[in-house]
Amino acid sequence: MAHDEIIDHYSALARAAAAGQEVTDCGRDAFEQGGFGAAGYADLQALPEQAVRASLGCGNPVAVAEVRRGDTVLDLGSGGGLDVLLSARRTGPHGKVYGLDAAADMLALARRNAEQAGVRNVSFLHGTIERVPLPDRSVDVVLSNCVINLSGDKAAVLTEAFRVLRAGGRFCVSDVVVEGAPGPATRAAAEERIGCVAGALPVAEYRRLLSAAGFVGVRVTPAADHGGGVRSAIVQATKPAAPPEVEIRPMRAGDADQVLAIYQAGLDTGQASFETRAPAWAGFTSARLPGLRYVACDTGTGQVLGWVAASAVSSRPVYAGVVEHSVYVHPGCQAHGVGRALLAAFVAAAEDAGVWTIQSGVFPENAASLALHRALGFRVVGTRERVGRHHGTWRDVLLVERRSTVTGT
Template sequence: MAYDEIIDHYSALARAADAGRSVADCGQDAFEQGGFGAAGYEELGMLPEGAVRASLGCGNPVAVAELRAGQTVLDLGSGGGIDVLLSARRVGPQGTVYGVDASADMLALARRNAEQAGARNVEFLHGSIEHVPLPDRSVDVVISNCVINLSGDKAAVLAEAFRVLRPGGRFGVSDVVVDGALDPERRRAAEQRIGCAAGALPVAGYRKLLAAAGFTDVRIVLTADHGDGARSAIVQAVKPTAGKGLEIRPMRASDADQVLAIYQAGLDTGQAGFETVTPSWEGFTAARLPHLRYVAADTGSGQVVGWVAASAVSSRPVYAGVVEHSIYVHPGCQAHGIGRALLAAFIAAAGDAGVWTIQSGVFPENAASLALHQALGFRVVGTRERIGCHRGLWRDVVMIERRSTLTGI
């Protein structure tokens, strides 16, 4: 189904709900048996009948969003407004809840429902979930209910969710996913039966796109089974926490000059590594994994003030979950918690990626680095004495590692 057809489809459903008719996004049997619509909610008594009638979701994201008073919330694909209104009650009069939807008819219905409910802390915006009409870092929580699966560009949706979230913000949605490998015919049948017009993501694919957007602490919990491998799921993730005025995000090619300049400044101290001159950007990227690369950037100027990245320790499959990392902070920005925030984000992302051991080598004279790593769970496993000659001196290297608590080893 094309984008315009999706809008027309949901606009028609909005008009039907507004006229007092029951609506369903798929066959009525599949809708009722799959727990779609208002079936997943327990707190509907104070909501307008029109909001309940227009509910087309596949779960209750508000129940897992951990909303608190005073927070700002965004609902992607807000439809008739049921999740916006429930969120508004949880964040209270000091909080704000935005709903964004591409259907003018759905927005009109949602606004009428909000007026009927007496909700003054809500605002419904016309726009697409791939291009959210809100500024960077403007919300605390992003929710959505069975909408992301409709998008033809899910990577853009997740990137937008990351963009509008403040550091430490949470992503908590209900969606439809594909669990396991399906042949194309079974997959198409399942998607058509439950209304996933643009195709549901496999669980592994969802995780990969969330990580690529910059999210960590990813959790996907499967709920209702719709047959043929299609499942409802609760999907949760976190935007890494950063210090005031900072954002931790994936490293980009456009960061190259700043990353290499920070790298060189670290090498110039004589305590950061055996190298004396940074490689080219091509050499830097070739030596490191394409994922697990992050920068800390100033939210005002965009200046990169620190970075962390990982390299594989071996090409042998048995070492697939073992990486070696490097972390560097701009010399003018040290002792501000940037290294700790970067390393914490890296550890969380490594756990999401199935890494079971993070290791590195540190000069024993680099006391600040050793203290940082030990504070975040690294242990000293030994010292390689006089392992290399650096600037005319034979240097020891302290070997440190952190074992994952997520993989059960």
């Protein structure tokens, strides 16, 4: 369905729920057997009947989102407000929950439900999930329940979710996904049954878009099976943790000058690499994997404070999960936790990408780098003695390695 058709459809369902009518988003049998609506909830006591009746989701994201006291929560496509009200219970009076919906009738219904429930720490916003009307880094948790599959620009939705989350914030949604590659006829049959398959993403594409937005720790946990490779699933991910006023995000072409300046500053110390001159941007980017490069930025100024990136160690398939990485921090920002945050985000992203071994070479004299790597689970696996001349001196290199306990075990 087109955007306006989706709004009209859900507005009509909101009006039906407000009138006390039975509400389903597909045939009654498919709705109940697929676990849609309020079927996945066990904590609906004292909630308005209209909020429960207007629940059209495909799971219970609140149950696994670890909403904490004092959290700020955003529900994308909040409908009649069921997940907003449940989250408000968990955040307590010092927390805040926002419900965002594009359908004015759904917002009116949700506001009435919140008033009837006596819930004060909630606000309902009119807008689209592709353009969230909240400031950067303003929420701790992003929820959604069977709504992202309806969007025509899912990359924009996930980019917005990343933008509004604070460092360490959690993304937890229920959604319909596709496993494997069902043909058009299979997808059409599933859509006829449950009504929301046309825009459902394959699991691998969901993972890719979350990683591209900057999320790490991506998990897709299948739930109800709707047949033909179509399932409901809980999709979870995390925005990388960072020190105060710092954000870890994917490296962009616009970061080139700052990234290369930090690189050169590290080389000038004489302890970072055998290299003495940072390459031009074309050489830098062509030598590094596109999906495993991050920067740490000052959230106030946008200044790049450090970066991490990786290169493949070999083109042979047997080494597909082995990479060599580098991490550099601006000289004025060292010993502030920036390097640790970058490396932790990189390790999580590498495991999401199926990397089982991360390796690098470190000069023995670079005590800070060795300490950082040991803190993140790296170990020294050997010494290459007098392996190269640097500024006229033969130098040893320690080989450090981190073997994943998640991937390739």
